[in-house]
Amino acid sequence: MLGFCLETEEKGAQPNSILGEAHYLNKDDLDISSRDYKGSPSNLVTGMRDRPPMSYSLRMESFNTLLQSNETERYESRPFPVGGYNWSLIVYPNGNRQDSGSGFISLYVAVDNSTLVSSHQEVFADLRFYVFKRTERNFFTVQDTDVWRYNIFKTMWGFPRVLPLDTFRNPSNGYLFNGDNCEFGVDVTVHSPFESSELFTVSRNFPNPRFTWTIQRFSTLVGDTHLSNTFSVGGRNWNIQVNPRGRSTGAGRAMSMYLILNANEKVRPNEKIYVRARLRVINQRIFSLLWTTIERPIDHWFTTPGLGWGYDEFISLDDLRDFWKGYVMGDVLIVEVEMEAISSTNYFPS
Incomplete structure (x- = not known):
């Protein structure tokens, strides 16, 4: 599971590499948390970046309202195109409980099945997730150095434990600003086989x-x-x-x-x-x-x-x-x- 050191973050130091697992969730069967992908500590990397996300940005002005909702488990962005496919950024404000994410911010990216040409097609993508930190005017990022493999059976990948909710909600850490605002983002890079060599x-x-x-x-x-x-x-x-x-x-x-x-x-x-x-x-x-x-x-x-x-x-x-x-x-x-x-x-x- 993807974890984060609260003491390190509050001191403003560079985050350590994330320890734990990255899990796949079937978009159509969210009650089942697939464990067929194990992320090793050496493959998971966190950091701070000045550059904003390239693929998509999601700013929320009423985040606490979602936290208090018993009916809203997640927020899914509108589809955005990258590499010939449509993607959506998915945020679990209270964490994805079905993926051991309770008490954390959970972030995922899902591919739109309708943009997959055939049932046997696989799409390989690099994902880097962003969380804006207003106090330092930069972004906390998390990514896996391995690519993620999408197909009609595996349409959603991401991290169930990006940041502890206590860390995220503490105003002094800068993730929630202007009372109730926050910003998430993602870079999606689609890998295609090389055509020239x-x-x-x-x-x-x-x-x-x-x-x-x-x-x-x-x-x-x-x-x-x-x-x-x-x-x-x-x-x-x-x-x-x-x-x-x-x-x-x-x-x-x-x-x-x-x-x-x-x-x-x-x-x-x-x-x-x-x-x-x-x-x-x-x-x-x-x-x-x-x-x-x-x-x-x-x-x-x-x-x-x-x-x-x-x-x-x-x-x-x-x-x-x-x-x-x-x-x-x-x-x-x-x-x-x-x-x-x-x-x-x-x-x-x-």
Whole structure:
């Protein structure tokens, strides 16, 4: 049963999680309290919120009159639409005795059977109930972290013990204000199965992960930008781009080198391709102990064909021109990329 600590509330502290059960009541058989749903303490949460309810608000200006009535067990709001169904907020001013709610405010939400398409249809909904607290100008709320399952056999769900009546009726607590006014509310969120999804996968083992580009007559290259032949890894086409005289911060100081997503690749809107790779300038002096192959990592999300990622200053022009360092020999430069991981995303529907 849903309970609430009176001492905590009167001190204005944050309420603790509700301990107890949430019960189903058949709208057409209120004398029977179904116990087929057990709410665990870890699933029930209370709190205070500044934001008012989104789905429906019920303000009462004669609450004590209902409390004194022997003929009025509950008040049911007019139907309100949410998610294609009609719902009603139900308040038991003296508590729902058939659901162990005597001495408490009981709150429920019922679905209109006529809005259920078929007798076998089930509707899953999140419920958050609100009770306005005038002294703090915010709302005490209670909810279950699990969804509630509605069908023609289970049309009403809620909490029999939201607040003790003594707590609710004490003017100093602020739930009854201006003599006899109070306000309740509810958020109803209808869950429907998702219609769109995606599957993100990262592949790591490729049959031919390495592409090597041997650039002949390197010193005679004309133009600022040069692209390798297209190569395929991980279901995508790629190029290596070199700028022999450098670009951006490397202009005139270093050779720039980048991994490029081929300009003819088809990338869907909002699609991102994760790539982890290694770019290299190969040292051609096999037995060199002082100078080794230069390697730099790529860890990037590619989104636009024809663009890429790399380094404006991959290797200095002085090192390239130094024959003894072995990066350009016989006017040949060898560069390489090794692809370590490439992502793919499947969208449903495609």
